[in-house]
Amino acid sequence: MKTLTARRFRNSGIAIVAALLLVWLSGAMTTALRDTARQTGWILFSMICFLAAYNLRKKLPFLPLGASATWLQFHIYVGLLTAVVFGVHVGWRIPNGLVESLLATLYLFVFASGVIGLFLSRSLAKRLTTRGDEVLFERIPVYRNRLQAEVETIVFEELDEAASTAVAQFYADRLRPFFAQTRNFWQHLVQSNRSRFGLLNEMQAYRRYLNDAERETMARLVTCVEAKDDLDYQFSLQATLKYWLFVHVPLTYALLVFAILHLLLVSAYSGGIS
Amino acid sequence: MPTFESIQRPERWAVPFSTEMTDADVDRLLTIEPFASLDATRFRGKVTLPGILKNDTRLVRCQPGDIVVRQGDWGNSAFLVVAGNVRVELGSAASLPSEILGRQPVHRKSLFESIAQLWRNSSDPEVREIAAYRGDPRIGTRGTGEQTRIYLQDVSTVLDKYQTATIEAGQFFGESAALGRTPRSATVFAERSTELLEIRWQGLRDLMRRDDALQQHIDAVFRERALKLFLMNTPIFQHLGTTEITELTEGAKFETHGQYDWAGSFKRLAKKGIDTDLQHEPLIAEEGNHTNGVIIVRSGLARLSRRHEHGHQTTGYLTPGQIFGLDEIIDGWLGKTPKPLTHSLRAIGIANVVTIPTHLIERLLLETTGRRSLARNKAKTTDPLANQPKIDATRINSDFVEFLVENRYINGTATMLIDMDRCTRCDDCVRACASTHDNNPRFLRQGPIQNNIMVANACLHCEDPVCMIECPTGAIHRQMEGGQVVINDETCIGCSACANNCLYNAIRMVDVRHEDGDFIRDDRKHAPIAKATKCDLCSDQLGGPACQRACPHDALIRMDMRAVQQLTDWYTR
Ligand code: HEM
Numbered sequence: 001m002k003t004l005t006a007r008r009f010r011n012s013g014i015a016i017v018a019a020l021l022l023v024w025l026s027g028a029m030t031t032a033l034r035d036t037a038r039q040t041g042w043i044l045f046s047m048i049c050f051l052a053a054y055n056l057r058k059k060l061p062f063l064p065l066g067a068s069a070t071w072l073q074f075h076i077y078v079g080l081l082t083a084v085v086f087g088v089h090v091g092w093r094i095p096n097g098l099v100e101s102l103l104a105t106l107y108l109f110v111f112a113s114g115v116i117g118l119f120l121s122r123s124l125a126k127r128l129t130t131r132g133d134e135v136l137f138e139r140i141p142v143y144r145n146r147l148q149a150e151v152e153t154i155v156f157e158e159l160d161e162a163a164s165t166a167v168a169q170f171y172a173d174r175l176r177p178f179f180a181q182t183r184n185f186w187q188h189l190v191q192s193n194r195s196r197f198g199l200l201n202e203m204q205a206y207r208r209y210l211n212d213a214e215r216e217t218m219a220r221l222v223t224c225v226e227a228k229d230d231l232d233y234q235f236s237l238q239a240t241l242k243y244w245l246f247v248h249v250p251l252t253y254a255l256l257v258f259a260i261l262h263l264l265l266v267s268a269y270s271g272g273i274s
Numbered sequence: 275m276p277t278f279e280s281i282q283r284p285e286r287w288a289v290p291f292s293t294e295m296t297d298a299d300v301d302r303l304l305t306i307e308p309f310a311s312l313d314a315t316r317f318r319g320k321v322t323l324p325g326i327l328k329n330d331t332r333l334v335r336c337q338p339g340d341i342v343v344r345q346g347d348w349g350n351s352a353f354l355v356v357a358g359n360v361r362v363e364l365g366s367a368a369s370l371p372s373e374i375l376g377r378q379p380v381h382r383k384s385l386f387e388s389i390a391q392l393w394r395n396s397s398d399p400e401v402r403e404i405a406a407y408r409g410d411p412r413i414g415t416r417g418t419g420e421q422t423r424i425y426l427q428d429v430s431t432v433l434d435k436y437q438t439a440t441i442e443a444g445q446f447f448g449e450s451a452a453l454g455r456t457p458r459s460a461t462v463f464a465e466r467s468t469e470l471l472e473i474r475w476q477g478l479r480d481l482m483r484r485d486d487a488l489q490q491h492i493d494a495v496f497r498e499r500a501l502k503l504f505l506m507n508t509p510i511f512q513h514l515g516t517t518e519i520t521e522l523t524e525g526a527k528f529e530t531h532g533q534y535d536w537a538g539s540f541k542r543l544a545k546k547g548i549d550t551d552l553q554h555e556p557l558i559a560e561e562g563n564h565t566n567g568v569i570i571v572r573s574g575l576a577r578l579s580r581r582h583e584h585g586h587q588t589t590g591y592l593t594p595g596q597i598f599g600l601d602e603i604i605d606g607w608l609g610k611t612p613k614p615l616t617h618s619l620r621a622i623g624i625a626n627v628v629t630i631p632t633h634l635i636e637r638l639l640l641e642t643t644g645r646r647s648l649a650r651n652k653a654k655t656t657d658p659l660a661n662q663p664k665i666d667a668t669r670i671n672s673d674f675v676e677f678l679v680e681n682r683y684i685n686g687t688a689t690m691l692i693d694m695d696r697c698t699r700c701d702d703c704v705r706a707c708a709s710t711h712d713n714n715p716r717f718l719r720q721g722p723i724q725n726n727i728m729v730a731n732a733c734l735h736c737e738d739p740v741c742m743i744e745c746p747t748g749a750i751h752r753q754m755e756g757g758q759v760v761i762n763d764e765t766c767i768g769c770s771a772c773a774n775n776c777l778y779n780a781i782r783m784v785d786v787r788h789e790d791g792d793f794i795r796d797d798r799k800h801a802p803i804a805k806a807t808k809c810d811l812c813s814d815q816l817g818g819p820a821c822q823r824a825c826p827h828d829a830l831i832r833m834d835m836r837a838v839q840q841l842t843d844w845y846t847r
Contacts, residue, residue, distance in 0.1 A: 003847045004828070061706030061824045062391045064817035068702065072826040121698045121827065129694045129726045136720065137699060241698045 007073070015077040019084040026088045040089040041266070045259055047082050048107075051075055052252050079114050086111075103262050106255040113248040120244055124237045127191070132230030137238045140182075143231055148179040151224045158217045167214050167221075170206055174199065175221065179228055188236035196229045287325065291351075291474045292332030300327045303471065306356065307444050308488060316484040323484075330477025336360075336464035339414070339425040339432075343448055344375045346752055347458040348742035350475045352449035358468025361438040362447060363461040370436060370461055376413055376424035377751050378762035381814055388816050391709070398791040399714040400784045400807075406764055407794075407803075413765065415747065422746050422767050426463055433465070440465070449478060449492050450500045453530070454626050455573045455738065457752070459499070497523055501628065504572055508595060510639065518638050527567070527629045531556040532574065536623030537740040537777050540682060555620040558627055559599065564612050567629040569598040574625035574738060577679055578617045578664060588676050589617060590664040591684050592625075593737055593836040603632055607640050617664075622679060623738070665838055669846045677724040678835070682777060686734030687757065688811055688832040690717060690821065691844075694726045696829035706824030707809075714784065716809040717821065727845070730830075732821075733780040733809040735759050737836070741781060744771040750806065753813060760810045768804035781808045 026036045054075050057065050065071075086107060095104050128134075135143060155171045177183075184195045203222055207215050303309055309323065317323045333356070336342065342360060343349060353360075363370055372378070383391075414425045426432050441447050441462070451458045452475045473481070482489045502523045505511050511522065532555075559569060561581060571592045578590040578598070592598060598619050606613040665675050678684050699719075707715040717732030739759050742750050749766040752759050761772070773781040785793050785802040793802040811832065812819045819832050833841055 002843060058702060058824075058826075060392070061702075061820045062710045062815060063388050064385075064815075066817075067823045068826045069828040122696075125698050125827070125829075126695045128699070129723070134694070134720070134723060134728070238699050242700070 011073060011077050015081055019081055022081075022084055022088060037089060040085055041263075044082060044085045044089050045263065047078055047085060048255065048259060051079055051082070052256055055249060055252070076114075076118060079111070082107075083111060099258065099262055099265060103255070103258045106251060106258055110248060110251045110255050113244060113251065117244045117248055120240060124241050128234065128237050132227075132234045135231065135234050137235075137242065140231060140235050140238075144179070144182070144228065147224055147228050147231070151175060151179055151221060154217060154220050154224070158214065161213065164211075164214070166206075166209055167217050170203075170218075171221075174202065175225070178225070182232050182235050184229075184232055185236045185239075188233045189240060196226075199225060199229075286474075286476050287329040290329040291472075291477070295328050295332060297328070299333060300324050303327050303331075303356075308354075308485065312481075312485050321480050326477045326480055330480075331471050331473045334470040334472050336423070336468045336470060337416070337425065338464055338466050339427065339429045340416075340423045340464045340468075341375060341425060341748070342462045342464065342470065343451075343458045343460075344377070344748045344751070345369070345458055345461045346754065347748055348451075348739055348752075349448065349458060350452055350455075350743055351472045352446055352452045352475075352478050353462075354446050354471040354473065355441055355443045356469040356471050357443055359443065359465050360441045360447070360462050360468055360470070361433065361465045362441055363463075364437040364439055370426075370432065372754070374413060374426060375461065376415075376747050376749065376762060376765040378760060378764075380753055380755055383814055383816055385816065395709065396713060396789060398787055399708075400712045400786050400805075401789055401791075402712075402763065402786045402794065402805075404788060404794060415765070424747050424765060429463070429465060432463075446492070450496050452478060453492070454496070454500060454528075455530075455624060456500070456626075496528070497526075501526060501528065504628065505630075508570055508597075510568075510597065510600070514638060522630055522634060522638065525631050525634045527631075528572070528626065529558075529629070530624065530626050531558050532621035532624035537775065540623060541777060555622065556625075558619040558621055558625065559615055561616065561618040562614050565599040565602055565615050565632065567631040568600050568603060568635050569619060570628045570630070571596055571598075572626040572628050575622040575682075575684060576625045576627070577620045577622050579620065580617055586618065587672055588679050589667065589672075590675070590838065591622065591679055592619070593684070596836075600635070603635055604640065607636055608645060622684075623682065666842055669842050671725055674725045674727065674845070677722075678729075681722065681729070683729050683734065684835040685736040685738055685777075687737055687834045687836065688733075688735040688809075688819075689835055690730040690732040690734075690809075691831050691833050692719070692728040692730055693829045694723055694728050696827045697728075697825075698827060698829075700826065702824040702826060703821040703830050706820040710812055710815050710820045711807075711810075714807070716782075716807060717780070731778065731780060733759065733776075733811075734778060735809075735811060741772040741776045743775060745769075746771070756811075756813060758811045758813045759808075760813055761806050761808060763805055766805050768806065770804075770806065772806050776808075781806050783807075 026040060029036045029039075054071050057068065057071050061068075086104075090104065095101050151171070155168055155175075159165065159168045178199065187193075187195055200222065203218060203225065207218060210218060304324065304327070309327070312323060314323060317326075334342075334353075336358070342353060345363070372380075414427045415422055416425060417423050432438075447462055448458065450456070482492060502519060505522050505526070506519055511519065514522070555577065558576060559565060561579075571594050573594050576592040576598070577588055578592065579586040579588050581587075598617075599615060602613045602615055683689050701719065704715045704717075704719055707717060717730055719728075719730055721728050721730045723729075735758055739752065741759065742752070745751075746769065747765045747767055749762045749764075750759065750772045751762070768783065770783055773779075773783055783804045784807050786805050787793055795802055809819075817823055822830050822832050831844055833844065835841065
């Protein structure tokens with residue numbers, strides 16, 4: 001495939017054709033008064049096992065199991081296709097029994113988290129390159145502490161030299177909490193700059209109470225605030241990119257457990273898994 | 275007649291090749307050939323003959339079996355046999371196996387060994403089997419530190435089994451590789467106690483300039499041994515017969531542009547900030563001038579550029595085997611008037627180039643191809659590596675090209691590029707690397723970013739691997755099959771020469787551990803044993819580089835920078 005767009009078109013095309021075929025086939029079989037639940041159930045279960053196996057592939061990078069990117073392509077389109085198989089399997093209705101409704105809910109959560117995760121992977125990755133320096137996620141607390149120490153040094157130096165405590169006061173009221181921990185997680189995620197501009201505006205407005213030397217100090221603090229805000233932005237996006245999988249993967253395991261339970265129950269009632 | 279860039283003052287003498295050369299050694303050398311009969315009046319100014327011997331040479335004493343150079347080694351020096359004799363392996367029937375040369379045998383894991391990594395991999399980083407260091411009985415080492423040598427344990431068997439030739443006292447060897455900056459073409463070992471004079475490249479060049487006989491000798495050997503083979507393997511000449519190739523070899527001119535120690539000066543420069551003014555790069559051919567031949571890069575790298583406003587814009591780069599100036603010669607020949615060059619060509623660091631005069635190209639290439647087919651298809655080759663140095667400016671932004679060239683990333687045959695627009699920072703690549711390499715990733719997912727492409731801190735497997743130059747045991751070497759630059763952990767003595775020479779800081783020294791997690795220490799000083807580690811492109815794993823295979827989002831690629839077309843396709847995908 002020369003371009004990623006071409007690949008997307010090709011794979012979506014194949015998935016759509018497969019979905020249409022499935023719907024048509026099950027329709028035809030139902031018209032012929034045959035119960036398709038068993039077949040679609042097995043298909044769905046195999047698809048889910050294949051999707052869950054991606055976790056194994058990731059854990060065994062030293063085995064010649066094919067590129068993870070190829071796995072993900074199959075994962076995405078097979079994953080999307082499960083929605084159609086699931087719909088056909090449950091007859092496009094919300095199931096009633098306890099195990100069945102739990103199973104359906106789990107499936108819907110895994111599916112939804114997958115779709116959302118894919119959206120996040122594609123959109124947040126791009127946004128990360130637009131702001132702040134590229135930082136390793138694990139190093140963010142170190143950089144944050146470093147910035148905080150730098151800001152404190154600036155403020156204390158100022159306190160030693162200046163007669164007034166204006167800058168120190170502003171720091172204690174407004175900046176210390178800002179530098180103490182990651183801030184504005186959700187705002188960064190939705191690309192809102194409200195808090196950043198709010199704080200910067202406050203700093204601008206506060207200049208009227210400062211002398212020249214203090215204004216210079218404030219200008220240095222502005223640079224630190226911007227750097228910290230960029231770091232928060234990186235944290236917020238990188239954390240989201242990492243943590244959505246903490247929903248997708250554990251729910252996958254729960255889904256597998258319930259699917260097996262469902263299989264056992266169904267076979268017990270219908271006289272064996274055939 | 276090789277011509278080399280002249281230098282005003284031998285600054286290199288600030289750091290002599292060896293601090294152990296004494297005045298008595300120099301006096302003794304001056305009494306033997308070829309130095310005894312050199313014309314002292316031709317050494318004027320600062321570069322004196324005793325000065326060269328004192329600062330650019332060192333005496334190497336070998337015992338029987340000591341390996342002096344291995345085929346494929348990268349070296350910047352030539353050798354003169356002072357006393358005794360050495361043997362050069364001819365390699366016609368069978369070659370010395372890489373194991374006895376101290377190299378890592380190429381071993382790809384079997385499926386079972388791959389799976390066994392599941393339980394065999396230690397949870398501590400850098401665990402080694404100590405028994406491996408106690409040694410392969412076939413490998414002998416002697417000496418300490420940078421003087422460590424690998425020796426052949428049974429010279430007489432080697433002499434019986436493999437075809438070799440003798441190099442006697444007074445003869446040179448290793449000069450072609452040193453001057454052409456190409457890999458050593460054969461393995462040389464001492465047959466008995468032998469004294470060698472190792473001369474670094476700059477010293478050899480200065481001697482050649484002042485001694486016609488030496489110049490002619492080296493010139494003839496180079497043409498016969500190296501140049502002919504090179505031209506035979508150059509795609510545009512591949513269809514020519516032996517007589518035509520001989521004619522080309524005789525008519526060819528070869529030159530070196532730039533500095534041999536470009537890597538050292540680049541490192542210093544990079545610290546100060548890279549010089550973006552192309553005026554400072556040695557010019558090989560200039561835009562607007564008429565060409566006197568086709569220029570072929572034999573080793574090193576060259577930059578293609580065009581004048582743009584008051585500066586120069588980089589439009590591509592040439593790697594070994596690529597050619598410059600052919601289009602202009604074809605256009606000139608078709609139109610019957612010489613055409614000026616449309617681009618300039620400059621050496622990036624160092625470039626060894628061969629020029630084939632226009633009249634030979636016209637007679638041997640153009641006339642046989644014929645006007646009509648040339649007009650249709652201007653001698654374009656289909657080999658993607660062969661002849662496409664120009665980058666399609668409509669597809670790749672020129673900033674990106676400048677960035678790759680300025681930072682010498684084009685030296686890489688497996689440069690790690692990460693598309694930061696697709697990378698989710700999941701670190702699957704790093705984890706995959708760690709789990710295939712002693713629980714310690716061999717690269718950092720960090721590095722400069724240009725146009726959202728990161729060049730990560732991983733070994734590039736350079737075309738011109740400066741890391742290999744000073745390895746005393748040849749532990750760091752290029753695999754014959756695949757061409758990856760790898761380190762043999764068993765023969766690495768932890769001297770850090772490779773790590774210090776690497777331009778990209780891609781080699782890291784690590785202290786190795788026992789299976790119980792403690793550091794392995796040396797018997798005498800009890801200091802931890804250090805080994806050089808770097809990316810080996812997973813040459814022992816099934817399936818290729820684990821980093822690239824582990825990336826879920828197609829963000830990471832190991833790019834052969836010679837394949838401009840592939841780079842362009844990936845960049846614009
Ligand atoms: C419905 C059943 C599904 C199951 C059981 C499932 C299961 C999994 C598992 C086990 C992983 C591996 C995670 C890891 O080990 O890091 C994964 C990753 C992923 N899945 Fe799903 N998945 C499902 C559906 C989907 C769907 C419908 C999509 C999107 C359309 C999707 C998108 C993804 C993505 C983007 C990744 C992560 C790739 C990465 O960045 O590492 N999944 N899924």
